[in-house]
Amino acid sequence: MKYSNATNYALHTMVHLMRLPQTSTIGVQELAEMQKLSPTYLSKILTKLTKAGLIESMTGVKGGYKIARLKSRISFLDVINAIEGDTHLFDCSIHHGEGCLIENAMRQAEENMKVELDNTLISDIVAMAETAQHRKRI
């Protein structure tokens, strides 16, 4: 069990976008180049992020993408849900006797896990990256 590659690409893209000045946009070509991906494939991922309201898109010349929300408000879980949908970790389709009981226990564990992901902010990664880069300059 692992998250899809698309989710990883999305997480990385969010980091790139966050490191951009708030006003400027960046195109798919450039973002795809950074991750060694085809622009068409990455655009599918970006569209999902756009529909989830995490980033904004501008078509036309000088168009591109930028972060939509307040940077400090975007968590891992936001990005994961945007790409994978609101899936259940445990999909208990087996109903026998006390089936619901088992399902409930699994759902509880799932909830606790999601809280962890919701507390992990993308902006923290960006901050760490920038600190590391700053150290390098010194």
Place this chain on the structure above:
Amino acid sequence: MKYSNATNYALHTMVHLMRLPQTSTIGVQELAEMQKLSPTYLSKILTKLTKAGLIESMTGVKGGYKIARLKSRISFLDVINAIEGDTHLFDCSIHHGEGCLIENAMRQAEENMKVELDNTLISDIVAMAETAQHRKRI
């Protein structure tokens, strides 16, 4: 993203086995019947649980399966790892600039999630199931 059906079957099987008296064994046929599965398919799952040391198998007449460890020592994560292997939720294959940093952040989130699953004991579910059954008898 979700755990495989096999993991769900394994979790359910563990519950069934735990509700058995410590000394007695149960065969694949009966376990498969409980979950409406084919015995051959379930046996593949049971073999994984055996290799992981969570259950014990006895071949031959009067053979079958039973819990191997102390019941209170088996967590969700034990079962999940037995079936899915020790997989990583986030598989960061994209290396660019501060790639390692992003990967580390993801790994940290992953660790926190796994702690949750490791704290969720199968025996708790069994206890709840038995309490529910006891109430029904009254």
Place this chain on the structure above:
DNA sequence: TTAATTAGAGACAACAAGAGTCTTTGATAT
């Protein structure tokens, strides 16, 4: 208004993994 540039949408193919079956082998109690 036209041309260039950008995102969006959807069809499509290739590949990988999951789910499940079948058959054969090997161990054990009676």
Place this chain on the structure above:
DNA sequence: ATATCAAAGACTCTTGTTGTCTCTAATTAA
């Protein structure tokens, strides 16, 4: 010996992921 059980592995089928290609729609600049 024989019936009964688990173990192992080859095999198929289905599903989902990954990725490409093409066409459309919107926006800016000239």
